[in-house]
Amino acid sequence: MALNPAEQSVPDITCREVAEWTSAYLDAHADDATHVRMVLHLAACAGCETYVKQIASVRDMLGLLPRACASPAQRDRLRQAFFTRQAPPPSKT
Numbered sequence: 001m002a003l004n005p006a007e008q009s010v011p012d013i014t015c016r017e018v019a020e021w022t023s024a025y026l027d028a029h030a031d032d033a034t035h036v037r038m039v040l041h042l043a044a045c046a047g048c049e050t051y052v053k054q055i056a057s058v059r060d061m062l063g064l065l066p067r068a069c070a071s072p073a074q075r076d077r078l079r080q081a082f083f084t085r086q087a088p089p090p091s092k093t
Contacts, residue, residue, distance in 0.1 A: 013037045018048045022055050 013021075018041055024030040025038045042049045070078070 011037065013041050015041075015045060015048050018042070018045070019051065022052050026052070026056050026059060 018038060021030060021034060021038060025035065030038065038052075042052060
């Protein structure tokens with residue numbers, strides 16, 4: 001007999017995973033299972049709930065800023081700069 005979906009256990013996630021998945025969660029890009037895990041974790045973890053609310057507030061405020069009107073040439077130069085940017089050399093520790 002199959003379990004009712006509401007009765008199935010949802011694996012716990014860590015606070016670190018919440019931090020990693022916050023953007024996807026807020027932008028509705030998280031898959032259904034991740035979304036459910038995030039909701040359950042946020043309901044039980046006040047620290048993560050506060051963190052996600054803060055990130056949402058920053059995202060919402062940034063969305064209110066006027067968009068820069070870059071020319072196509074400027075956009076191409078930026079894309080090329082990001083594409084060719086090299087990672088910093090590994091530290092010698």
